[in-house]
Amino acid sequence: MSTVGTAAAQGDQLREQVHAAARRARHAAGELALATRETKDALLHAMADALVERTAEILTANERDVAAAREAGTPESMIDRLALTADRIVGVAEGLRTVAGLPDPVGEVVRGSVLPNGLRLQQVRVPLGVAGIVYEGRPNVTVDAAGLTLKSGNAVLLRGSSSAENSNTALVAVLADVLRSHGLPADSVQLVPCHDRASVRHLVTARGLVDVVIPRGGAGLISAVVEQATVPAIETGVGNCHVYVDADAELDTAVRVLVNSKARRTSVCNAAETVLVHRDIADRFVPVAVGELADAGVTVHGDQRFVELAGDSSYVVPAIDEDWDAEYLSSDLAAAVVDSLPEAIEHIATHGSGHTEAIVTTDVRSARQFTARVDAAAVNVNASTAFTDGGEFGMGAEIGISTQKLHARGPMGLPELTTTKWLTFGDGHLRP
Structure with missing residues (x-):
């Protein structure tokens, strides 16, 4: 096979890998949509406990990432984002517990009325479905995003950077084990391949499989996601x-x-x-x-x-x-x-x-x-x-800070990870 043919085959394989993960996530989202607040809160508390209990293996994985970053000449300000410590893991775990203590937005009645003909209307909050998160070398985002999406009834596809691959893999392994132990699909939280930038394109163009994509990172990453996406994107802007x-x-x-x-x-x-x-x-x-x-x-x-x-x-x-x-x-x-x-x-x-x-x-x-x-x-x-931070604003962990004006703006917590559905209750009503 020619070099061009090999590259095309590899591209097709990567696209299918991303789409297969999205299909599994969509199935998992269907099960999560039925989970009660009690179930989701217990799950988040168990995840927090497991992160603290397995700190040693998480830090070992993170040390490999930090060492590789230093060897590559990464600036210390970026290494600070990448590095985990025991205290930072405790902080991330506390973020999950805070999210568990917040009201569940799913099922909240946004507004309702009874029409003159007796029809009852309700607009209620429902999960978005499958969220794709594209972010750079900040492994804490892996847990923050998982906690917020799970509490709001969504499955999540996490596309972190290769610089944090070991850390993210260790963190998701912990979260997946807890999901299984609680009878929920481990595919609710998945990592997307991170060594080829094409995986981002396959994620943000997976219409029908992914419901929303949220980029978190520098201007280049955000622009790339927003400009390539055919899936609805929530733009989290840079902070000048x-x-x-x-x-x-x-x-x-x-x-x-x-x-x-x-x-x-x-x-x-x-x-x-x-x-x-x-x-x-x-x-x-x-x-x-x-x-x-x-x-x-x-x-x-x-x-x-x-x-x-x-x-x-x-x-x-x-x-x-x-x-x-x-x-x-x-x-x-x-x-x-x-x-x-x-x-x-x-x-x-x-x-x-x-x-x-x-x-x-x-x-x-x-x-x-x-x-x-x-x-x-x-x-x-x-x-x-x-x-300006989700935790400081009482949202627990945040999924990002939106600088756009549609759907969500500012720190994005649980309500911003839902959409709404209209429910109509009649008694054999017919429209004349």
């Missing part, structure tokens, strides 16, 4: 998040909010990537903020006015045009001095990604104008951008 320090900000509050937004964890999508400072407070704010950010190891890419106010600091460098659109996911921060609140809002409209934007101010009118005019999934007043 801003903190705007208003003229009437309280200085200490502004510094603390900025440092927490940027430095708490730099590799996550809700980390601040740009700070905008009103000129009336800039001479007092900039030197203090630069010192605190330097202590946290953050390099500031400032415009001319910011650099002049920063003084002599090795942690401040001149910004270039690309900095305003950058999602660094590292210890870097773009910074600019603006002349007004409208200028800050315009900057955010031009460069923001619609994820999370924050204002620090004591002026109620400024806060009202900012929250009304800034177009983002989350807008924070005197609070860190780090709060």
Whole structure:
């Protein structure tokens, strides 16, 4: 067989492998749709217990991934996303327990009425069916996605990155064992092959087998999924998040909010990537903020006015045009001095990604104008951008943070993993 023929055969084999997994998932979704809340909650608690009990084997698998990533020269900020610890596994397990404690959206009556002719109508929440999740080197997403999809009655196909293959395989093995022990199909949670990018294309074009795809990762991954998908896709956008320090900000509050937004964890999508400072407070704010950010190891890419106010600091460098659109996911921060609140809002409209934007101010009118005019999934007043998170919003783990405007926006929890169905109850009613 020619090289071309071999490649085509391998492509056909991979497509069938993905579609076969989707068919198994669709069958599993039918069984999950009948599971009671009691059954699903017991399942999630058992999964949490099993993850903690089998920490050693999970960490052994994760160590292989981390070692390979370091050998490949992967930046430490990305390795931080990949790495698991015993404490992180406990945190992931607690996320499952939190989800178990949340109300089950399946069967919830969204609205209902009785028509004049006596017909009773109900719009109720039902599972989406089969969800495909495409994500990068974050093995915690494997468990978060499984927990949320199972609680909402969905089966899930997980297409993680090859960099986390060992970790994801170990985690799914634990979850599958618990599913079997509870009499539910192990195919409710499956991994999709991760060594060939074509598997993503086969997943996101599997109309009739997959009901929705959700990408989680960088701009390139998200764009690739959204542009290729023929299956409905929920776009989870990149996080070019801003903190705007208003003229009437309280200085200490502004510094603390900025440092927490940027430095708490730099590799996550809700980390601040740009700070905008009103000129009336800039001479007092900039030197203090630069010192605190330097202590946290953050390099500031400032415009001319910011650099002049920063003084002599090795942690401040001149910004270039690309900095305003950058999602660094590292210890870097773009910074600019603006002349007004409208200028800050315009900057955010031009460069923001619609994820999370924050204002620090004591002026109620400024806060009202900012929250009304800034177009983002989350807008924070005197609070860190780090709060845009499903766990912080009381959703337990999140499936992602949607930056689109249809179906779901912001952190996506259980209700966002359902659709609705209309039920009509009659007594032999006929339409005239």
